[in-house]
Amino acid sequence: MTLQVLGLTKTYVGEALPVHALRGVDVAFPRGGFTAVMGPSGSGKSTFLHCAAGLERPDSGTVLVEGRDITRLSERELTQVRARAFGFVFQSFNLLPMLDAEENITIGQSLAGLTPDHAWRKELVRSLGLESRLRHRPAELSGGQQQRVAVARALVHRPSVLFADEPTGNLDSRAGAGVLGALRRAASEHGQTIVMVTHDPVAASRADRVLFLRDGGIEGELSDPVPETVLEWIRHLESV
Template sequence: MGERERERAAAARDEVAEADQAAVRAVGLTRSYGRAAPVRALRGVDAEFARGGFTAVMGPSGSGKSTLLHCLAGLERPDGGRVFLGGRELGGLSERELTRLRARALGFVFQEFHLLPSLDVQENITLGRRLAGLPPDPAWLDDLTASLGLAGRLRHRPGELSGGQRQRVAVARALAHRPDVVFADEPTGNLDSRSGAGVLGALRDAAAEHGRTVVMVTHDPVAAAFADRVLLLRDGRVAGELADPTPDTVLARIVRLESS
């Protein structure tokens, strides 16, 4: 092996080792849409998400927030760059392998609840676990539903619940299989402030008390203040980050970002 090949091999080992320290890591992500007049949603994004951390991803409309989340979660393949889940690169996985990885290692909470109306709360929560072929875990289900205030609602159907309760069911479903990472895309967008606070508190507890990594896209400075840090995007690029956010500091950074 020549000197250049040894340097490349060492760099590759260092990169994998560094990726292994983070729950999720993006390296040089690019993503465009359309051919005639392509829209560049991501323009070389580098970002790390620590194990057990809660990160809010924010930025103006069209900054690439949801595209970044979808690429990190393996829901979309980037045009360029790499995504690591722990030390495993997603780019080399087949669609079948990606599906299996998402089912076992990742949890998802979206603005829409995506609950099955014909199933009760308990069946909705455990559906993903059953589809992934994982055995039941009654003790974890009891702890999870109790912490989310759902213990008395397990036999109710989604149509019998408020919007906040339905979103807490969605959070419980995302956590039921003990995923390494939970991705949340505007999870409080359809909720009032009180219901939203309950959902955000559950996501914060998932990180702080259960060691899950949470990556949440939001446009709301109050929601972002529940996170440990805020990652800011603008025009498909990382535009900075904010540690220990408060609603006021987040709002000030967003205003500055949009006016610069």
């Protein structure tokens, strides 16, 4: 397994009572798999993603990346893992406004001291339909184009795992479909492991499976999802 979490727990101190965001979560993510994570507000899905991605430390449990437990690493070591093994796509595009699209795609790789693969970058840019937009700055790009630049930035160093947090949340349906298609190809054609938090049943249906979280635990799993079956699960979670 590329990514595996075991017994993951996380509790926050609330105003009155502690909030148990994660309650012993166990799940594995295979290489080349595309998993969507869904659940009601407060279910723990964003906390789960942040802990699995090394952006936040769990209270207890293990996060294995290619067999290495990242919860035991120092902050410096963890930063190196995030830069080399992980890619990130968020709802906000997080592009640097003073850089053009190509510079935004490559800056993370440069800062991490990684050797660029020019052939792969060219193929990535082509597959994302960005060839004619590389010299444009973010303000000159549409929302969908900006998010595709963010996807290219996340994939250009060939990460083991790409984490996406509501990547289509700020996009219209057409632009969102383009981003989801890019994530789908990253998994199916290039063997990247994709973990995507979403509230959108259509977005979730592009994944191989959907994990449903409720009250900090995994409530269920759906393989080969379609929007209708995802909606049924969401209604079930909201009615319990």
